[in-house]
Amino acid sequence: YDPRLSLEYRPNSQTAIRLAMGSSIAPPYLAELTTVPAPISFSSAQGYGILKLPSNSLVPETAFGYDLGGDYRFRDGATVLTGDVYLTNLFNHFLTQFSNSGTLCPAIDPNTGGATPSGCAGQPLFYQQNINVANSRFEGIELGFRRNPLQGIGFSLQGALQKGYAYNLPPCFYGSYKVSGTVQCAYQTNLSVVPGANFYGGGINGSAGTIAGVPGTVSLGVGGLSNQNVPYSQGYGELNWRSHGFYANVNMTYFGPNNSLDEPAFTTLGATVRVPVVNGLSFQVSGDNLSNKYANFWPSFGTGVAIPLANGQLAATQANVLPARTFRFVLTKSFGSGANANGTP
Numbered sequence: 252y253d254p255r256l257s258l259e260y261r262p263n264s265q266t267a268i269r270l271a272m273g274s275s276i277a278p279p280y281l282a283e284l285t286t287v288p289a290p291i292s293f294s295s296a297q298g299y300g301i302l303k304l305p306s307n308s309l310v311p312e313t314a315f316g317y318d319l320g321g322d323y324r325f326r327d328g329a330t331v332l333t334g335d336v337y338l339t340n341l342f343n344h345f346l347t348q349f350s351n352s353g354t355l356c357p358a359i360d361p362n363t364g365g366a367t368p369s370g371c372a373g374q375p376l377f378y379q380q381n382i383n384v385a386n387s388r389f390e391g392i393e394l395g396f397r398r399n400p401l402q403g404i405g406f407s408l409q410g411a412l413q414k415g416y417a418y419n420l421p422p423c424f425y426g427s428y429k430v431s432g433t434v435q436c437a438y439q440t441n442l443s444v445v446p447g448a449n450f451y452g453g454g455i456n457g458s459a460g461t462i463a464g465v466p467g468t469v470s471l472g473v474g475g476l477s478n479q480n481v482p483y484s485q486g487y488g489e490l491n492w493r494s495h496g497f498y499a500n501v502n503m504t505y506f507g508p509n510n511s512l513d514e515p516a517f518t519t520l521g522a523t524v525r526v527p528v529v530n531g532l533s534f535q536v537s538g539d540n541l542s543n544k545y546a547n548f549w550p551s552f553g554t555g556v557a558i559p560l561a562n563g564q565l566a567a568t569q570a571n572v573l574p575a576r577t578f579r580f581v582l583t584k585s586f587g588s589g590a591n592a593n594g595t596p
Contacts, residue, residue, distance in 0.1 A: 269320045269335075277312040279345065283381045284309055291360050293371035300356035300371045301349070306381035314341040316389075329405070330398040338390045343383035344417070350426060350440050352376045384444065385424075389415040389481075400493075407489040410505075415450050415481035425561055438562035443473050449509050451558045452480040454566025473558075473566040480511040496527035512545060513555030513568040519544050531585035539577045546575035 255273025262268070284306055293300045316339030323332045356371040391413030398405045426439030443451045454473035484507030491500035501522045508516050520542040525535040540546060555568030 265324045265326070267322045269318070269322075271318045272316065274313065274315045276314075279306075279309045279311060279381070283345065290363050290365075291356060291367050291371060291376070293356065293368035293374070295370050298374050300367065300374055300376045301379050302352070302362075302376060304378050304380040309345070309381055310343050310383055312341060312343050312345060312383075314339055316340070320393075327398075327400075329400040331396075333395045333397075335393045336391070337393075339388070341387040341389065342385075344385075344387045346382050346384045346441070346444070348380055348382045348441060350378050350380070351428075352378050353428075384417055385421055386419040387415065387417050387450075389413070399491075402494050403492065405491045405493070407487065407491070407502075409488075410484070410486040412484050413449075413481060414483070415479075416447050417444050417450070418446050420444070420446055438560075442560040442562055442564075443558055443566060445559065445561050448559070449481045449483055450479045451509065452511060452513065452568070454558050454560070454568050455553055473560060480509055480513070482507045482510045484508070484516075496525075496533065498525040499523065508556075512571040512573070513558075514545055514570060515556060517544055518542075519573070533583045533585075535579075535581040535583065537579045537581070539579075540573055541576055543576045545570075545573050547572040 253274050253276055255271070257271040257273075258269070260268045289303050291300045291302050316337065318335055318337040320333070320335035324330070325332075352375075354376050356367055356374045356376045358367060358372040359365070360367050391411055393409075393411045395407070395409040397407045397409075399407075423434065423436040424444075425441055426437045427434050428437050428439075429435065443453050445451075484505070486505035486507075487502065488505075489500050489502040491498070493499075499522075501520075503518050503520055505518050506512070506514075506516060510516070519540045521537070521539050522541060523535065523537040525533055527533045550572055551570040553567040553569065555570035557565040557567055560566055
Protein backbone atom coordinates (compact mmCIF):
# COMPACT_ATOMS: atom_id res chain seq x y z
CA TYR A 252 0.00 0.00 0.00
CA ASP A 253 1.84 3.04 -1.31
CA PRO A 254 -0.46 6.07 -1.83
CA ARG A 255 0.67 9.23 -3.59
CA LEU A 256 -1.02 12.49 -4.53
CA SER A 257 0.10 15.23 -6.92
CA LEU A 258 -1.66 18.54 -7.61
CA GLU A 259 -0.83 21.45 -9.91
CA TYR A 260 -2.46 24.87 -10.09
CA ARG A 261 -1.89 27.29 -12.99
CA PRO A 262 -3.22 30.78 -12.23
CA ASN A 263 -2.02 31.94 -15.66
CA SER A 264 -0.10 30.66 -18.66
CA GLN A 265 3.24 31.69 -17.16
CA THR A 266 2.94 30.25 -13.65
CA ALA A 267 2.56 26.78 -12.14
CA ILE A 268 2.35 25.84 -8.46
CA ARG A 269 2.94 22.19 -7.55
CA LEU A 270 2.23 20.09 -4.47
CA ALA A 271 3.10 16.41 -4.11
CA MET A 272 2.97 14.01 -1.21
CA GLY A 273 3.22 10.29 -0.85
CA SER A 274 4.75 7.25 0.74
CA SER A 275 7.31 4.67 -0.29
CA ILE A 276 8.55 1.32 0.96
CA ALA A 277 11.84 -0.53 0.52
CA PRO A 278 11.85 -4.14 1.70
CA PRO A 279 15.30 -5.42 2.72
CA TYR A 280 17.19 -7.45 0.16
CA LEU A 281 17.47 -11.16 0.85
CA ALA A 282 21.21 -10.74 1.44
CA GLU A 283 20.44 -8.24 4.21
CA LEU A 284 18.04 -10.60 5.95
CA THR A 285 20.16 -13.72 5.99
CA THR A 286 23.89 -14.18 6.25
CA VAL A 287 25.43 -17.43 5.11
CA PRO A 288 27.79 -18.56 7.89
CA ALA A 289 31.12 -17.06 6.96
CA PRO A 290 34.61 -17.42 8.41
CA ILE A 291 35.71 -14.94 11.05
CA SER A 292 37.80 -12.19 9.46
CA PHE A 293 40.70 -10.45 11.18
CA SER A 294 42.32 -7.04 10.82
CA SER A 295 45.95 -7.35 11.81
CA ALA A 296 46.46 -3.58 11.50
CA GLN A 297 43.71 -2.76 14.00
CA GLY A 298 43.74 -5.95 16.05
CA TYR A 299 40.19 -7.32 16.10
CA GLY A 300 38.13 -10.11 14.55
CA ILE A 301 34.70 -9.71 12.89
CA LEU A 302 31.90 -12.28 12.88
CA LYS A 303 28.88 -11.58 10.63
CA LEU A 304 25.47 -12.30 12.17
CA PRO A 305 22.08 -12.96 10.53
CA SER A 306 19.68 -10.00 10.39
CA ASN A 307 16.36 -11.83 10.58
CA SER A 308 14.65 -9.05 12.56
CA LEU A 309 15.03 -6.40 9.83
CA VAL A 310 11.81 -4.65 8.80
CA PRO A 311 11.26 -2.65 5.58
CA GLU A 312 12.24 0.99 5.30
CA THR A 313 9.17 3.20 4.88
CA ALA A 314 8.91 6.91 4.16
CA PHE A 315 6.42 9.71 3.69
CA GLY A 316 7.36 12.95 2.00
CA TYR A 317 6.07 16.33 0.84
CA ASP A 318 7.21 18.64 -1.96
CA LEU A 319 5.97 22.17 -2.62
CA GLY A 320 7.27 23.92 -5.70
CA GLY A 321 6.58 26.38 -8.45
CA ASP A 322 7.68 27.54 -11.89
CA TYR A 323 7.48 30.96 -13.50
CA ARG A 324 8.17 31.57 -17.20
CA PHE A 325 9.12 35.13 -18.14
CA ARG A 326 7.54 36.98 -21.03
CA ASP A 327 10.43 36.20 -23.39
CA GLY A 328 9.32 32.54 -23.29
CA ALA A 329 12.92 31.34 -22.83
CA THR A 330 13.65 32.24 -19.20
CA VAL A 331 12.29 30.14 -16.33
CA LEU A 332 12.56 30.44 -12.55
CA THR A 333 11.83 27.27 -10.56
CA GLY A 334 11.97 26.32 -6.90
CA ASP A 335 11.06 23.53 -4.50
CA VAL A 336 11.04 22.83 -0.77
CA TYR A 337 10.74 19.25 0.43
CA LEU A 338 10.54 17.17 3.58
CA THR A 339 10.71 13.37 3.80
CA ASN A 340 10.54 11.31 6.99
CA LEU A 341 12.22 7.91 6.74
CA PHE A 342 11.51 5.14 9.23
CA ASN A 343 13.61 2.04 9.98
CA HIS A 344 16.65 3.28 8.04
CA PHE A 345 19.01 0.36 7.25
CA LEU A 346 22.36 0.48 9.06
CA THR A 347 25.30 -1.92 9.20
CA GLN A 348 26.29 -2.03 12.87
CA PHE A 349 29.50 -3.23 14.50
CA SER A 350 29.06 -4.20 18.14
CA ASN A 351 31.34 -5.60 20.80
CA SER A 352 30.67 -9.30 21.43
CA GLY A 353 32.22 -9.08 24.90
CA THR A 354 34.30 -12.14 24.03
CA LEU A 355 37.66 -12.81 22.44
CA CYS A 356 38.36 -14.31 19.05
CA PRO A 357 38.56 -18.14 19.43
CA ALA A 358 41.29 -20.33 18.01
CA ILE A 359 38.68 -22.46 16.18
CA ASP A 360 36.08 -20.79 13.96
CA PRO A 361 32.58 -21.96 15.05
CA ASN A 362 31.24 -21.58 11.50
CA THR A 363 33.89 -23.53 9.63
CA GLY A 364 35.47 -25.75 12.25
CA GLY A 365 38.87 -24.60 11.05
CA ALA A 366 41.45 -22.35 12.58
CA THR A 367 40.77 -18.61 12.70
CA PRO A 368 43.18 -16.27 10.88
CA SER A 369 46.66 -16.00 12.29
CA GLY A 370 46.83 -13.48 15.13
CA CYS A 371 43.06 -13.42 15.75
CA ALA A 372 42.94 -15.80 18.72
CA GLY A 373 42.77 -13.87 21.98
CA GLN A 374 41.97 -10.52 20.32
CA PRO A 375 38.60 -8.67 20.75
CA LEU A 376 35.77 -10.09 18.62
CA PHE A 377 33.11 -7.85 17.09
CA TYR A 378 29.76 -8.65 15.53
CA GLN A 379 28.65 -7.16 12.19
CA GLN A 380 24.88 -7.05 11.66
CA ASN A 381 22.32 -5.13 9.61
CA ILE A 382 19.82 -3.28 11.82
CA ASN A 383 17.14 -0.59 11.55
CA VAL A 384 17.80 2.95 12.79
CA ALA A 385 14.77 4.59 14.43
CA ASN A 386 14.01 7.67 12.29
CA SER A 387 15.73 9.81 9.67
CA ARG A 388 14.67 13.02 7.98
CA PHE A 389 15.63 14.60 4.65
CA GLU A 390 14.74 18.22 3.91
CA GLY A 391 15.94 20.95 1.63
CA ILE A 392 15.45 23.85 -0.75
CA GLU A 393 16.19 23.76 -4.49
CA LEU A 394 16.29 26.79 -6.81
CA GLY A 395 16.92 27.10 -10.52
CA PHE A 396 17.10 30.02 -12.98
CA ARG A 397 17.53 29.17 -16.67
CA ARG A 398 17.43 30.89 -20.04
CA ASN A 399 17.48 28.74 -23.18
CA PRO A 400 16.76 30.79 -26.32
CA LEU A 401 16.69 29.16 -29.76
CA GLN A 402 19.49 31.52 -30.79
CA GLY A 403 21.90 33.59 -28.72
CA ILE A 404 23.26 33.55 -25.19
CA GLY A 405 21.71 31.44 -22.46
CA PHE A 406 22.54 30.43 -18.94
CA SER A 407 21.65 28.04 -16.14
CA LEU A 408 22.01 28.58 -12.38
CA GLN A 409 20.98 25.87 -9.93
CA GLY A 410 21.54 25.46 -6.22
CA ALA A 411 20.39 23.36 -3.29
CA LEU A 412 20.62 23.44 0.50
CA GLN A 413 19.85 20.13 2.16
CA LYS A 414 19.89 18.17 5.38
CA GLY A 415 19.70 14.43 5.94
CA TYR A 416 20.02 13.30 9.55
CA ALA A 417 18.92 10.81 12.20
CA TYR A 418 16.72 11.63 15.17
CA ASN A 419 14.79 9.89 17.93
CA LEU A 420 17.56 7.32 18.39
CA PRO A 421 16.78 4.46 20.82
CA PRO A 422 18.40 4.24 24.29
CA CYS A 423 21.96 2.89 24.27
CA PHE A 424 22.08 3.22 20.47
CA TYR A 425 25.85 3.67 20.77
CA GLY A 426 26.34 0.44 22.73
CA SER A 427 26.09 -0.81 26.30
CA TYR A 428 27.83 -2.91 28.93
CA LYS A 429 26.89 -4.38 32.29
CA VAL A 430 28.20 -3.59 35.74
CA SER A 431 26.89 -5.92 38.48
CA GLY A 432 24.06 -6.92 36.16
CA THR A 433 23.01 -3.33 35.45
CA VAL A 434 23.05 -2.12 31.83
CA GLN A 435 25.11 1.03 31.28
CA CYS A 436 25.00 3.03 28.04
CA ALA A 437 28.38 3.56 26.37
CA TYR A 438 29.97 5.12 23.29
CA GLN A 439 31.19 2.00 21.49
CA THR A 440 29.59 1.84 18.04
CA ASN A 441 27.69 3.86 15.39
CA LEU A 442 29.48 7.00 16.57
CA SER A 443 29.33 8.71 13.16
CA VAL A 444 25.52 8.79 13.33
CA VAL A 445 25.04 12.11 15.13
CA PRO A 446 21.46 13.30 15.76
CA GLY A 447 20.69 16.49 13.84
CA ALA A 448 23.95 16.43 11.83
CA ASN A 449 24.06 15.51 8.15
CA PHE A 450 24.90 11.88 7.49
CA TYR A 451 28.61 11.19 7.07
CA GLY A 452 29.91 8.42 4.89
CA GLY A 453 31.59 6.90 7.94
CA GLY A 454 35.05 7.32 9.33
CA ILE A 455 37.99 4.93 9.33
CA ASN A 456 37.17 2.23 11.85
CA GLY A 457 39.53 1.79 14.74
CA SER A 458 39.77 1.70 18.48
CA ALA A 459 37.53 4.17 20.29
CA GLY A 460 39.08 3.41 23.66
CA THR A 461 38.15 1.15 26.53
CA ILE A 462 35.82 1.39 29.50
CA ALA A 463 37.70 1.20 32.79
CA GLY A 464 37.18 -2.09 34.56
CA VAL A 465 35.21 -3.67 31.71
CA PRO A 466 37.24 -6.23 29.73
CA GLY A 467 37.14 -6.37 25.94
CA THR A 468 35.48 -2.99 25.39
CA VAL A 469 37.77 -1.76 22.63
CA SER A 470 35.36 -0.45 19.99
CA LEU A 471 34.85 -0.18 16.25
CA GLY A 472 33.10 3.05 17.18
CA VAL A 473 33.17 5.12 13.98
CA GLY A 474 31.02 2.86 11.84
CA GLY A 475 27.88 4.42 10.39
CA LEU A 476 25.89 4.84 7.21
CA SER A 477 28.70 4.04 4.78
CA ASN A 478 28.81 5.92 1.45
CA GLN A 479 25.82 8.05 2.36
CA ASN A 480 27.31 11.52 2.67
CA VAL A 481 24.66 14.22 2.45
CA PRO A 482 26.39 17.49 1.45
CA TYR A 483 25.01 20.64 3.04
CA SER A 484 24.99 22.52 -0.30
CA GLN A 485 25.40 21.95 -4.02
CA GLY A 486 25.37 24.17 -7.07
CA TYR A 487 25.76 24.36 -10.85
CA GLY A 488 26.30 27.29 -13.21
CA GLU A 489 26.50 27.37 -16.99
CA LEU A 490 26.86 30.01 -19.69
CA ASN A 491 25.96 28.84 -23.20
CA TRP A 492 25.55 30.09 -26.76
CA ARG A 493 23.78 28.62 -29.78
CA SER A 494 23.39 29.81 -33.36
CA HIS A 495 22.38 27.91 -36.52
CA GLY A 496 23.54 24.53 -35.25
CA PHE A 497 26.60 25.84 -33.39
CA TYR A 498 26.61 25.36 -29.62
CA ALA A 499 29.08 26.03 -26.82
CA ASN A 500 29.00 26.19 -23.03
CA VAL A 501 31.28 26.57 -20.08
CA ASN A 502 30.06 25.23 -16.74
CA MET A 503 31.04 24.97 -13.10
CA THR A 504 29.82 22.46 -10.49
CA TYR A 505 30.01 23.20 -6.76
CA PHE A 506 30.34 20.43 -4.16
CA GLY A 507 29.60 21.75 -0.67
CA PRO A 508 30.86 20.65 2.76
CA ASN A 509 30.37 17.01 3.75
CA ASN A 510 30.65 15.92 0.12
CA SER A 511 31.22 12.29 -0.87
CA LEU A 512 34.92 12.89 -1.53
CA ASP A 513 35.45 13.85 2.13
CA GLU A 514 37.21 16.98 0.88
CA PRO A 515 36.60 20.67 1.71
CA ALA A 516 34.02 22.43 -0.48
CA PHE A 517 35.29 22.74 -4.06
CA THR A 518 34.31 23.38 -7.68
CA THR A 519 35.06 21.65 -10.99
CA LEU A 520 35.12 23.18 -14.46
CA GLY A 521 33.67 21.78 -17.71
CA ALA A 522 33.00 22.90 -21.29
CA THR A 523 31.36 21.74 -24.53
CA VAL A 524 31.66 22.85 -28.16
CA ARG A 525 29.47 21.47 -30.98
CA VAL A 526 30.00 22.41 -34.63
CA PRO A 527 27.77 21.53 -37.61
CA VAL A 528 29.63 19.99 -40.53
CA VAL A 529 27.27 19.22 -43.45
CA ASN A 530 24.06 17.32 -44.26
CA GLY A 531 22.97 16.62 -40.68
CA LEU A 532 26.50 15.81 -39.49
CA SER A 533 27.88 17.51 -36.36
CA PHE A 534 31.02 17.18 -34.27
CA GLN A 535 31.20 17.76 -30.51
CA VAL A 536 34.05 18.03 -27.99
CA SER A 537 33.31 17.97 -24.24
CA GLY A 538 35.70 18.38 -21.34
CA ASP A 539 35.13 17.32 -17.72
CA ASN A 540 37.11 18.37 -14.64
CA LEU A 541 39.21 20.74 -16.72
CA SER A 542 40.68 22.16 -13.52
CA ASN A 543 41.94 18.64 -12.67
CA LYS A 544 40.54 18.99 -9.15
CA TYR A 545 41.39 16.08 -6.81
CA ALA A 546 42.40 13.98 -9.81
CA ASN A 547 44.28 10.84 -8.88
CA PHE A 548 44.24 7.07 -9.33
CA TRP A 549 43.89 6.03 -5.69
CA PRO A 550 41.99 7.43 -2.68
CA SER A 551 44.18 8.69 0.15
CA PHE A 552 43.63 6.72 3.37
CA GLY A 553 43.13 8.91 6.42
CA THR A 554 43.68 12.31 4.79
CA GLY A 555 40.06 13.38 4.22
CA VAL A 556 38.20 15.96 6.30
CA ALA A 557 37.81 14.58 9.83
CA ILE A 558 34.22 14.03 10.97
CA PRO A 559 32.83 14.74 14.45
CA LEU A 560 31.53 11.77 16.44
CA ALA A 561 28.70 11.42 18.93
CA ASN A 562 31.18 11.24 21.83
CA GLY A 563 32.77 14.60 20.94
CA GLN A 564 35.86 13.10 19.32
CA LEU A 565 36.91 13.16 15.66
CA ALA A 566 37.43 10.34 13.17
CA ALA A 567 39.72 10.29 10.15
CA THR A 568 38.23 9.69 6.68
CA GLN A 569 39.42 8.53 3.30
CA ALA A 570 39.97 11.33 0.79
CA ASN A 571 38.38 10.13 -2.44
CA VAL A 572 39.30 11.24 -5.95
CA LEU A 573 37.76 12.34 -9.24
CA PRO A 574 38.72 11.18 -12.74
CA ALA A 575 41.50 13.27 -14.23
CA ARG A 576 40.81 15.90 -16.90
CA THR A 577 38.78 14.09 -19.57
CA PHE A 578 37.84 14.96 -23.15
CA ARG A 579 35.07 13.25 -25.14
CA PHE A 580 34.64 13.42 -28.91
CA VAL A 581 31.23 12.74 -30.45
CA LEU A 582 30.29 12.59 -34.14
CA THR A 583 26.52 12.71 -34.73
CA LYS A 584 24.58 12.10 -37.95
CA SER A 585 20.89 12.97 -38.25
CA PHE A 586 18.89 11.17 -40.95
CA GLY A 587 15.61 11.99 -42.68
CA SER A 588 13.95 15.05 -44.10
CA GLY A 589 14.31 16.90 -40.77
CA ALA A 590 18.12 17.07 -41.01
CA ASN A 591 19.52 20.26 -42.50
CA ALA A 592 22.82 21.55 -43.66
CA ASN A 593 23.55 23.06 -40.25
CA GLY A 594 23.88 19.60 -38.74
CA THR A 595 20.75 19.86 -36.58
CA PRO A 596 17.45 17.98 -37.00
